[in-house]
Amino acid sequence: MADFGGEVDLEAFRTEARAWLEANLPVSLRGKTSLAMAVMEGNPVDGDLLLWKQAMAEKGWGTPTWPKEYGGGGLSGPQAQVLQQEMNRIGGFNPLAAGMGISMVGPTILEYGTEAQKRRHIPRICKGEVRWCLGYSEPGAGSDLAALQTRAVDAGNQWVVNGSKIWTSGAQYSDWCGCLVRTNPEARKHDGISFLLIDMHQPGVEVRPIKLIAGASPFCETFFTDARAEKDEMLGEENNGWTVGKRLLQHERQGQTGGALMREAPLSDLARAYVGLDDEGKLADRDLRTRLASHMIDAKAHQLTIARVQAEARGSVNPSAAASGLKNSATHVAQTRAELSLEIMGSRGLGWEGDGFTSQELETVRGWLGGKAMSIYGGSQEIQNNIISKRILGLPDMTKSV
Amino acid sequence: MAVLTEEQTLLRDAARNWAQEKSPVSAFRKMRDSGAPLGYDPAAFAEMAAMGWAGVIIPEAYGGSDFGYLSLGLILEETGRTLTASPLLASSLAAASALILGGSEAQKQAWLPKLAEGEAVATLAVDEGPRHDPAGVKLKAEKGGAGYVLTGEKSFVLEGMAASVLVVSARTGGKPGDTDGITLFLVPADAAGMVRKPLKLADSRGAADISFQGVSVGADAVLGEEGKGWALLDKTLDRARAGMAAEMLGAAHQAFDMTLDYLKTRVQFDQPIGGFQALQHRAAHMFGQLELSRSCVEAALTAIDQDAPDAAQLASLAKAKMGETLYLVSNETIQMHGGIGMTDAHDAGFYLKRARSAEAAYGGRAFHRDRYATLNGF
Numbered sequence: 001m002a003d004f005g006g007e008v009d010l011e012a013f014r015t016e017a018r019a020w021l022e023a024n025l026p027v028s029l030r031g032k033t034s035l036a037m038a039v040m041e042g043n044p045v046d047g048d049l050l051l052w053k054q055a056m057a058e059k060g061w062g063t064p065t066w067p068k069e070y071g072g073g074g075l076s077g078p079q080a081q082v083l084q085q086e087m088n089r090i091g092g093f094n095p096l097a098a099g100m101g102i103s104m105v106g107p108t109i110l111e112y113g114t115e116a117q118k119r120r121h122i123p124r125i126c127k128g129e130v131r132w133c134l135g136y137s138e139p140g141a142g143s144d145l146a147a148l149q150t151r152a153v154d155a156g157n158q159w160v161v162n163g164s165k166i167w168t169s170g171a172q173y174s175d176w177c178g179c180l181v182r183t184n185p186e187a188r189k190h191d192g193i194s195f196l197l198i199d200m201h202q203p204g205v206e207v208r209p210i211k212l213i214a215g216a217s218p219f220c221e222t223f224f225t226d227a228r229a230e231k232d233e234m235l236g237e238e239n240n241g242w243t244v245g246k247r248l249l250q251h252e253r254q255g256q257t258g259g260a261l262m263r264e265a266p267l268s269d270l271a272r273a274y275v276g277l278d279d280e281g282k283l284a285d286r287d288l289r290t291r292l293a294s295h296m297i298d299a300k301a302h303q304l305t306i307a308r309v310q311a312e313a314r315g316s317v318n319p320s321a322a323a324s325g326l327k328n329s330a331t332h333v334a335q336t337r338a339e340l341s342l343e344i345m346g347s348r349g350l351g352w353e354g355d356g357f358t359s360q361e362l363e364t365v366r367g368w369l370g371g372k373a374m375s376i377y378g379g380s381q382e383i384q385n386n387i388i389s390k391r392i393l394g395l396p397d398m399t400k401s402v
Numbered sequence: 403m404a405v406l407t408e409e410q411t412l413l414r415d416a417a418r419n420w421a422q423e424k425s426p427v428s429a430f431r432k433m434r435d436s437g438a439p440l441g442y443d444p445a446a447f448a449e450m451a452a453m454g455w456a457g458v459i460i461p462e463a464y465g466g467s468d469f470g471y472l473s474l475g476l477i478l479e480e481t482g483r484t485l486t487a488s489p490l491l492a493s494s495l496a497a498a499s500a501l502i503l504g505g506s507e508a509q510k511q512a513w514l515p516k517l518a519e520g521e522a523v524a525t526l527a528v529d530e531g532p533r534h535d536p537a538g539v540k541l542k543a544e545k546g547g548a549g550y551v552l553t554g555e556k557s558f559v560l561e562g563m564a565a566s567v568l569v570v571s572a573r574t575g576g577k578p579g580d581t582d583g584i585t586l587f588l589v590p591a592d593a594a595g596m597v598r599k600p601l602k603l604a605d606s607r608g609a610a611d612i613s614f615q616g617v618s619v620g621a622d623a624v625l626g627e628e629g630k631g632w633a634l635l636d637k638t639l640d641r642a643r644a645g646m647a648a649e650m651l652g653a654a655h656q657a658f659d660m661t662l663d664y665l666k667t668r669v670q671f672d673q674p675i676g677g678f679q680a681l682q683h684r685a686a687h688m689f690g691q692l693e694l695s696r697s698c699v700e701a702a703l704t705a706i707d708q709d710a711p712d713a714a715q716l717a718s719l720a721k722a723k724m725g726e727t728l729y730l731v732s733n734e735t736i737q738m739h740g741g742i743g744m745t746d747a748h749d750a751g752f753y754l755k756r757a758r759s760a761e762a763a764y765g766g767r768a769f770h771r772d773r774y775a776t777l778n779g780f
Contacts, residue, residue, distance in 0.1 A: 268780040283780045290768075293775040294722075301723050304697035311405050325690040388689055389682035393662055396677035 013079050017086045024055040031091035039098050041218065042173040053095040057127040062096030066110065070118055071126030081310075099131035099170055105178045106132075108248040112195075112236040121176075121197070135165040135179030135198070135222060136245070143383050145180070146189045146242060150224060152181035152196055159196060159234070161204070161227040167377065171207045171220040174200050180245050183238055195241035195248075197233040204228065214369035252378050253327045267292060267337055267344070274344050288343065295340055299333045302326075324384040325392075331374040331381060338368040404700040410473050416453065417480035424449065425486045427749045433487055434606040440564045441608025442487035450481075451520025456494040460502065464514035471495075471641060472703040475648035479699075482652025485752055487607055489523045491649060492560040496642035496764075497524035500569045500586065504626035504634040509588055513567060525565040526642065527556040527589075527612060528635070534765040536571065536635055537581050541614060543572035549620040550574075552587065555613055560763060562610025563600050566591050569638075570614075574629050581632040586625040593617045605755040640717035643764045644702040647720040650760045651692075651699050654728045657735040657753040658688055664739055681738060688731055695720075695727040715777045722770035725761050732757035 026048035029035065035049065045053055056062045059073065064080040066072020075083065087093070096102060106125045109117055124130045141148040150163025161181060171177065177198045184192030198205070204227030210219045236244040268283075271292055276284045283289035306326065341364050342349035351357030351365055375381040389395040406414065425446055433443050450456065458474040460466025474495055481490065498517050501510055501524075516522035528536050541554025552572055559568070568589050576583030589596070595617040601609045626634045662685060665676030675681060702720035705713040732754045736743045743750035761767070 266778065268775075268778050271780060277780065281779075282775070289775055289780065290771055292780070293771040293778075296778065297719055297722055297771065297774060298694070300719055301694040301698050304701045305694050308404065308697045308700065325686075325693055329690055329694060382683065385683040385686040386679075388686035389676075393682075393685055393689060395662075395665060395682050395685065396674055398677050398679060398682075 010078055010082055013075075014082050014086060017083050018089075020059070021086055021090050021092055024052070024059075025090060025092045026052055029092070033091065033093045036093035036095070036097060039095055040170075042098075042170070045095070049095060053128055056095055060126055062094050062128065063102055063106065063126045066106065066122065066126065070110075070122035072122070077313075096126070096128040098128065099174055100134050100178070101125035101130065101132040104132075104134065104248050104251045105176075107251045108178070108195075108244060109235060111247060112244050114232070116232060117197070117235065130175040131170065131173050132176050132178060133168050133171040133174035133200070133220075133222075134248075135168055135177045135181075137167045138164060139166055143380055145245075146193065148180055148182060148193065150179070150181050151185070152183050152194060152229070154183075154231075157231060159229040159231065161196065161198065161224040161229060163224055165222045165224075166210075166219075168207070168220045168222040169218045171200070171222045172209055176200060177205075177222070178235070178248070180241055183241075187239065190242045192239055193241040193245070194238050195235040195244040196229050197235055198224075198227060198229045202227060212370070213372070214366045217370070249379060253324060253384075256327045256330060256374070256378050264337075267296065267340060270341060271344050274346065274348070288340075292340060292344075295333070295336050298329075299337065302329045302333050305329065324379075324387045327378065328375075328381055328384050334374055335371055338364070338371045342368050404472065404704065406476075409469070410476060413469070413473055414476040414480065417455070417477040418483075420449075420453070421480045421484045421486055425481065426484050427752065430485045430487055430606075430752065431749075439600070440561075441603075441606060442489065442561075442564070446486065447488045447490070447520055450488060450490060451518075455490060456520040457518030459495060460498055460514050460518045464510055465518035466514070470703075470707040471644065472700065472707055475645060475699065475703040478645055478648040479652035479655075482649035483656040485653065485756055489525070489561040489564055489608075491642070491645050492525045493517060493523045493565070494520075495645040496526050496560075496638065497565075497567075497569050499641040500526065500625060500634065500638040501588075503637055504586065504631075505588075506622075508622065509625065513588075522566045523561055523564045524567045524569065525559055525561045526638065527559045527562070527568045527570045528639070529558055530555055531557065534762070534769050536639060537584070537632070538578045539571045539573050539584055540578050541570070541572045543574050543585055543587065547618050549618065549623060550587070552589070552614040552617040552619065555611070557611045558601070558762070559610050559612055561608050562598060562612055563608055568612075569625060571631065571635055583629050584631040584635060585628045586631040586634060587619055587623045588625050589617060589619055589623060593619065603759060605752075605759040607756075607759060636714070639764055640702075640714050641706055643717045643721040643770075644699065644706055646760055646764055647695075647699045647717075647724040648703065650724045650728045650757070651696060653753055653756055653760070654692060654695070654724070654731045657731050657750070658692060660749065660753075661685070661731075661735045661738050668740075675738075684734060684738075688727075688734060691727040691730060695724045698723045715774065718765075718770040718774045718777065721765060722767050722774060725767040725770070728757045729761065729767075 028048045029052055039045065060068065060071055061073045061083060064073035064075040064083055065077060068074035102125060106122060109121055136145060138148050138150060150161065150165065152159040152161045177200055179196045179198050180193055181196050182192050183194040186192065204225045206223040208221045210217060210221060212219065271283055275288065278284045283292065345361060345364065348357065348361050349364060351362050353362060390397045429446065454467055455477050457466030458469045458477065459471060461468045478491060481488065494517060498514065501514055513522065513524060517524055530538065530540055541552060541556065543550045543552050552570065556570065568591060570587045570589050572585050572587055573583055574585040595615045597613040597615060599611045601611060603609055665681055665685065666674055668675050698720040702716040705716045735750050736754055739748065739750050742748050
């Protein structure tokens with residue numbers, strides 16, 4: 001067995017990874033990447049899926065770049081890229097990616113957590129034993145997140161939390177919540193916030209799912225009524241939660257830069273099927289054809305940019321301010337794609353439910369509606385533009401918040 | 403920025419230093435004010451050639467460095483930043499490509515070393531009307547004498563007055579619009595019966611309309627094969643398109659940087675105007691578009707260097723996306739500068755004027771969106 005932590009030949013690692021995946025990914029799961037989404041949505045894990053989850057948990061490859069001492073894979077950035085390539089090649093997926101643990105909370109605990117916090121939380125994320133959600137937005141604190149009012153009061157041996165959060169994705173399936181709370185109401189609004197790790201399984205926590213314009217959704221309202229958190233579950237220092245919370249959002253944006261777009265079929269296939277070609281072999285609707293070409297150019301430009309940013313980083317996985325630009329671009333491409341899909345399908349793109357429409361048609365409509373959230377969550381398009389203006393372009397900050 | 407080799411980084415830095423120090427926008431302004439007849443300063447081009455830049459894509463056997471299109475693109479981007487006027491694109495890239503891709507040994511020997519040294523200027527004479535339409539060629543080449551006789555018109559020939567040799571697309575069969583029946587000819591600029599008329603363009607760069615009034619050339623003037631010139635022409639144009647996109651990237655970046663600087667220094671309502679969100683978000687949008695465009699330009703040049711099967715798609719992608727971005731940035735440069743940007747004394751107008759010439763050359767956004775759709779099967 002090679003030591004993957006050191007300077008080893010990437011091709012040697014590729015051979016290792018390929019062999020391990022061949023040996024451990026059950027044949028019945030290959031190509032079933034949609035199962036990754038089912039895991040996200042809280043579906044039960046059993047049979048071959050359970051075997052796969054256990055194998056990946058044991059190996060630490062659900063969190064490939066995290067340190068081995070906490071249960072991660074201990075791989076370098078380039079090695080993790082190779083692993084992903086081999087995962088794509090065999091049609092595999094990460095069975096441990098449920099919730100916000102791997103993508104956001106874990107990296108932030110690794111960066112800001114105490115040794116005890118890392119030992120308590122990281123191995124359980126690596127093994128897929130706990131699901132995490134995030135308590136950020138509140139009814140009165142959306143884009144102006146720092147206006148949040150949920151209070152945490154020092155009660156001696158514990159923090160006592162009161163308030164309500166909204167858009168807590170997956171809260172109904174979650175075991176823990178990474179939560180921004182106000183610990184000093186007297187301080188300037190950014191300076192009185194702390195980042196608290198809260199156990200969701202307690203009487204003071206109530207979760208209500210929210211129905212959205214696309215129907216059922218993973219989004220919830222979460223209410224804290226004298227909920228408790230241990231004193232040593234504060235991530236980072238007291239009243240320094242804004243810094244910790246912003247860092248977590250960078251990890252979130254890194255996950256919203258649109259890598260998934262590369263795996264979608266070109267929209268021109270759908271257009272040929274619904275609109276048809278004329279005698280010259282051009283899409284019969286010329287106005288649509290031009291706009292479709294523009295969209296496909298934007299989609300390709302976005303893909304090339306992700307590839308370029310990765311190549312320039314030479315495998316570094318640190319999120320950067322550039323992710324803000326990529327998030328806006330990914331959102332633009334995805335939302336335009338959804339709008340064009342609907343337009344291409346004509347009246348077939350207006351169905352809500354029932355057997356009068358194909359499942360693909362119905363999914364397209366729901367996806368179009370659900371996708372409107374992309375330019376709102378994780379910092380809206382306007383907030384990303386504020387961040388680019390200040391951090392990349394060096395323009396004066398007029399909101400005092402980014 | 404693409405991941406560059408050490409040599410490419412050195413070349414890019416050398417180009418940046420030269421452009422900023424020896425060929426700033428003030429040099430372009432001086433050239434324009436002097437009414438330079440060729441639309442560029444021959445002494446400046448001689449300096450560029452002396453540094454080897456005219457021979458970057460030319461094989462070593464013909465006096466070049468065979469350093470590739472991405473490398474030449476780096477130079478074009480840097481000289482594009484300062485609007486350096488020169489035949490680097492039309493001659494050292496576009497016409498040289500036609501010779502490299504389709505020239506006979508004798509043709510290469512005759513011209514490539516001179517192009518690499520910057521001793522001669524060559525160019526493509528392709529379009530005949532106001533819009534880019536390379537398949538629409540009407541100029542006739544009929545068999546006659548020891549070779550052919552060319553009759554017809556070419557328009558908007560870049561560096562057409564400076565060129566000592568032209569790569570001319572002509573019809574030897576079929577009808578306008580057909581890709582079959584097109585033949586490329588290498589025609590010396592002093593050939594009898596060729597009448598060149600200089601065009602005074604808004605961007606002050608050199609171009610000409612050319613009338614072919616029974617121009618006789620030998621059979622050895624054919625570049626590539628008779629009647630089968632389309633593939634060669636298309637491939638050559640893709641190289642020109644990607645190269646022009648690289649120049650446009652530099653111009654757009656410089657215009658953006660200049661505008662950003664102005665947003666930080668211009669004070670109104672007791673604050674820098676860059677503090678206003680109405681301007682910040684437009685600046686952030688431009689930044690994003692520039693990043694996307696850079697990826698397209700570098701991908702196209704790299705694909706050409708690798709002779710990748712999707713090079714044609716990527717060339718159209720680059721010209722279309724870069725065209726869109728330069729259109730946006732050049733207009734916003736004027737708008738965000740306000741009144742000062744409208745004055746001739748300010749550089750903003752130079753970028754706007756160059757933007758539209760660059761857009762038109764080798765096909766604009768509409769041409770390349772249409773081509774991108776066709777190449778993608780719809």
